[in-house]
Amino acid sequence: MTLEKLFEEFKTKKIIVLGDVMIDAYLSGKVDRVSPEAPVPIINFSKSEDRLGGAANVALNLISLGANVVMSTVIGKDKEAETMLRLMEDQSISTSGIIRSDERQTTVKTRVIGNHQQLLRIDQEQTDDISTAEEDALLKDLEDLLKSGCDALIFQDYNKGVLTSRLIEEVIKLTKKYKVPTSVDPKQKNFLAYKGVTLFKPNLKELSEGIQQKIDFANDRSQFEYAVKELKSIIHPEIIFTTLSEHGVFIEDENNQYYIPAHKRMISDVSGAGDTVISVATLCLAVGTSIETLASMANLAGGIVCEYRGVVAIDADDLLQEALKIDVKC
Structure with missing residues (x-):
């Protein structure tokens, strides 16, 4: 398969993204004086912007690569939920798997920006686990989606309560029933709950915290490989894929193991990079590379x-051209 053919294959895939969604809100303006009421800057407001964040940013990356995406999550019945649904529909993200609940608050992270610098962040969120009734409603919708046909399911965890241990276990059973591959971008709370998934993608810090072992990758790679072995013995994924920051990435399945070095870049902001990594990895998994x-x-x-400031989705043409330039083997 050529790289061009791989990117055409991306466009044929339907992916379910299950996890915690949020709105990233921005209030921007100019600062030229300090308040007489308290030692804080006064921002002369100029604009506001709402963007999709959390698991919804994974959906944006998949859409940018041409895939069809269904979002599966629980949000509130508040005005912020209406904004969330509008933003998703504007981006052609299917909202058919979204449960709206009187018991939940839609997560919003508001960043106050003055003179192009973040001065403050205000979080509106509810992080307790969703209720049993909400789990059951999600599971019913997910089984309908899986039954109708899809190519992969992503668990995207931000510790905001959607991915409970019970939900994770039941969804994995459903994906095995319908033969749908799964990928996971985990957080610490339910790190070891994803038993039997297809691809498990922690970063180095998450791996260290998840199995409670210190890892000094730069000076002792054997520590890292032991940690990977321990993780595999607990959750038995088909593939372990670990991001290693400036050291690149590591991947291993039953037969092969690879270290892929990082490419030298002018780093502006690492926010959202993990969302991009799991999106591309899952599409490659769905294609069968x-x-x-x-x-x-x-x-x-x-x-x-x-290389971009702020959270941005990957551009398919940029990725294809860079892959061609460095001759990624397909």
């Missing part, structure tokens, strides 16, 4: 988005 190609493409994509 080798794990080396999967790791190379995801590593490249994660590096590209780090």
Whole structure:
């Protein structure tokens, strides 16, 4: 398969993204004086902007690569939920798997920007686990989606309560029933709950915290490989894919193991890079590439988005051209 054919294949895939969604809100303006009431800057407001964040940013990356995406989550019945649904519909993200609940608050992270610098962040969120009734409603919708046909499901966890241990276990059962591959971008709370998934993608810090072992990758790679072995013995994924920051990425399945070095770049902002990595990795998984190609493409994509300030989705043409330039083997 050529790289061009791989990107055409991306456009044929339907992916379910299950996890915590949020709105990233921005209030921007100019600062030229300090308040007489308290030692804080006064911002002369100029504009506001709402963007999709959390698991919804994974959906944006998938859409940018041409895939069809269904969002599965629980949000509130508040005005912020209306904004969330409008933003998703504007981006052609299917909202058919979204449960709205009187018991939940829609997550909003508001950043106050003055003179192009973040001065303050205000979080509106509810982080307790969703209720059993909400779990059951999600599971019913998810089984309908899986039954109707899809190519992969992503668990995207931000510790905001949607991905409970019970939900994770039941969804994995459903994906096995309908033979749908799964990928996971985990957080610490339910790190070891994802038993039997297809691809598990922690970063180095998450791996260290998840199995409660210190890892000094730069000076003792054997520590890292032991940690990977321990993790595999607990959750038994088919593929372990670990991002290693400036050291690149590591991937291993039953037969092969690869270290892919990072590409030298002018790093502006690492925010959202993990969302891009799991998106590209999952599409490669759905297409059926080798794990080396999967790791190379995801590593490249994660590096590209780090050159931009703020959270941005990967541009498909940028990724294709860079992959061609460095001759990623497909």
